[in-house]
Amino acid sequence: xxxxKIVLDRMTAFEKLIVEFSPGINVFIGTNGTGKxxxxxxxxxxxxxxxxxxxxxxxxxxxxxxxxxxxxxxVRRAVGRNAGSVEVHRSGCKLKASISTLMDESKKVRIAGAxxxxxxxxxxxxxxxxxxxxxxxxxxxxxxxxxxxxxxIYADVLDRAYKPLLRGPVDEYRGRLIRILxxxxxxxxxxxxxxxxxxxxxxxxEFTLLSExxxxxxxxxxxxxxxTLTNGSVxxxxxxxxxxxxxxxxxxxxxxxxxQRHGVQVFLATHDYVILKRLELQRCTSDxxxxxxxxxxxxxxxxxxxxxxxxxxxxxxxxxxxxxxDQEIRKTxxxxxx
Amino acid sequence: xxxVFVEKNLRxxxxxxxxxxxxxxxNTHGLSHCMKAVDFxxxxxxxxxxIEFKDPFxxxxxxxxxxxxxxxxxxxxxxxxxxxxxxDSFLYEWSSDRVKKPIHxxxxxxxxxxxxxxLTSRRDDLKKKLPLFGLPPAWTRRFVDDCLIFNVETWNxxxxxxxxxxx
Numbered sequence: 212x213x214x215x216k217i218v219l220d221r222m223t224a225f226e227k228l229i230v231e232f233s234p235g236i237n238v239f240i241g242t243n244g245t246g247k248x249x250x251x252x253x254x255x256x257x258x259x260x261x262x263x264x265x266x267x268x269x270x271x272x273x274x275x276x277x278x279x280x281x282x283x284x285x286v287r288r289a290v291g292r293n294a295g296s297v298e299v300h301r302s303g304c305k306l307k308a309s310i311s312t313l314m315d316e317s318k319k320v321r322i323a324g325a326x327x328x329x330x331x332x333x334x335x336x337x338x339x340x341x342x343x344x345x346x347x348x349x350x351x352x353x354x355x356x357x358x359x360x361x362x363x364i365y366a367d368v369l370d371r372a373y374k375p376l377l378r379g380p381v382d383e384y385r386g387r388l389i390r391i392l393x394x395x396x397x398x399x400x401x402x403x404x405x406x407x408x409x410x411x412x413x414x415x416x417e418f419t420l421l422s423e424x425x426x427x428x429x430x431x432x433x434x435x436x437x438x439t440l441t442n443g444s445v446x447x448x449x450x451x452x453x454x455x456x457x458x459x460x461x462x463x464x465x466x467x468x469x470x471q472r473h474g475v476q477v478f479l480a481t482h483d484y485v486i487l488k489r490l491e492l493q494r495c496t497s498d499x500x501x502x503x504x505x506x507x508x509x510x511x512x513x514x515x516x517x518x519x520x521x522x523x524x525x526x527x528x529x530x531x532x533x534x535x536x537d538q539e540i541r542k543t544x545x546x547x548x549x
Numbered sequence: 550x551x552x553v554f555v556e557k558n559l560r561x562x563x564x565x566x567x568x569x570x571x572x573x574x575x576n577t578h579g580l581s582h583c584m585k586a587v588d589f590x591x592x593x594x595x596x597x598x599x600i601e602f603k604d605p606f607x608x609x610x611x612x613x614x615x616x617x618x619x620x621x622x623x624x625x626x627x628x629x630x631x632x633x634x635x636x637d638s639f640l641y642e643w644s645s646d647r648v649k650k651p652i653h654x655x656x657x658x659x660x661x662x663x664x665x666x667x668l669t670s671r672r673d674d675l676k677k678k679l680p681l682f683g684l685p686p687a688w689t690r691r692f693v694d695d696c697l698i699f700n701v702e703t704w705n706x707x708x709x710x711x712x713x714x715x716x
């Protein structure tokens with residue numbers, strides 16, 4: 212039951228934007244400030260409330276942390292403008308939050324489609340740019356008890372990571388992915404008193420002693436192992452390249468493609484050439500991959516989607532490399548380096 | 550009238566006033582049994598260009614040749630071959646007393662999926678091999694001043710010698 216579409220009308224960075232999603236892997240690219248993370252947060256919040264009794268607009272305020280907890284601050288600012296909305300679609304239903312900047316409490320937020328939406332809960336997880344497992348001990352209880360200024364995605368990802376294992380045998384493909392990731396990080400992951408350890412022949416290593424890249428892959432391993440990422444679930448991953456050496460991207464893409472083949476819908480936001488290139492090289496023709504290029508046009512964010520890497524346009528990542536290459540050639544041809 | 554040359558499935562045009570030689574011509578080279586040769590040598594006012602074309606997937610290429618190319622490309626063997634082509638060509642020209650200007654080595658690889666990232670990376674590999682990096686302090690002269698790697702699109706974007714595919 213994957214997400215099919217998002218419609219944003221005068222919200223945060225977006226004036227009017229409609230993005231159709233692939234049921235497989237969705238890759239968002241674009242320069243800073245084109246709303247890649249925002250898009251994923253809007254979609255993630257919709258997935259999350261399908262499993263809880265939380266109100267979509269409340270979840271949005273906890274995920275985006277607008278000043279004073281005012282959902283109206285998520286409405287795109289412009290003179291004479293006082294309302295915006297976000298709709299997230301999946302087969303047969305949609306969840307809509309209409310948000311107003313007016314002071315009248317009764318008109319501030321209207322939610323539509325929530326009952327139908329909750330009839331089919333979606334398991335989801337949002338992996339933020341910052342690594343969280345090493346700061347996990349105590350963070351959840353602190354977050355639950357105190358009003359600390361952390362977007363809720365950080366507490367949520369730890370909730371998912373602390374989930375106990377699924378009952379029954381591990382699916383063959385999940386077993387394979389666990390072995391692949393386990394080999395890379397050099398052991399298994401254990402939890403003791405809310406603290407994560409890498410367990411191998413040398414004993415238990417605290418996460419604070421591990422590299423950030425290993426911690427990140429360990430989180431992915433934990434989420435696969437405990438069944439958070441399984442058929443029908445949705446993974447949002449913001450800049451998977453952060454803190455990872457490009458040499459491991461092939462493994463990351465292999466894992467993501469395999470999850471997609473087994474019914475996990477994936478959303479990635481990336482600035483990285485190697486991530487895109489690995490996807491292009493490692494995908495099979497039957498893999499469902501869509502690239503969404505976000506760009507600014509007259510101060511509005513627009514989106515062009517394509518299933519083919521070569522057709523991504525504009526491609527801020529490739530354009531940057533082309534600029535560097537052109538600069539190299541110009542420097543040689545004009546003899547500036549002589 | 551432009552000077553037109555055909556190299557397998559590629560056509561290159563040089564303006565009439567450009568001093569260009571088809572260098573790997575067996576009839577004029579004379580040492581092709583023991584020395585490698587780049588495809589063209591172009592004399593520009595400030596430098597000499599050694600030009601090599603690679604068109605591994607041209608329509609007449611046999612399957613085994615394509616596979617050999619991929620193997621050599623992936624293993625870096627292609628850089629070795631490019632290096633020796635350059636050095637043998639240089640020695641030939643030096644022996645002919647024709648080395649008068651800085652030499653640039655330009656390689657065109659007619660593969661569309663060689664994007665600028667891969668072209669830049671191939672160039673760095675070739676620079677190490679020629680070599681253009683880490684030269685001994687005792688060297689007071691260079692036998693190669695720079696190298697560039699192009700695909701057809703970037704070649705036509707940056708150089709005045711138009712290359713096109715023969716349909």
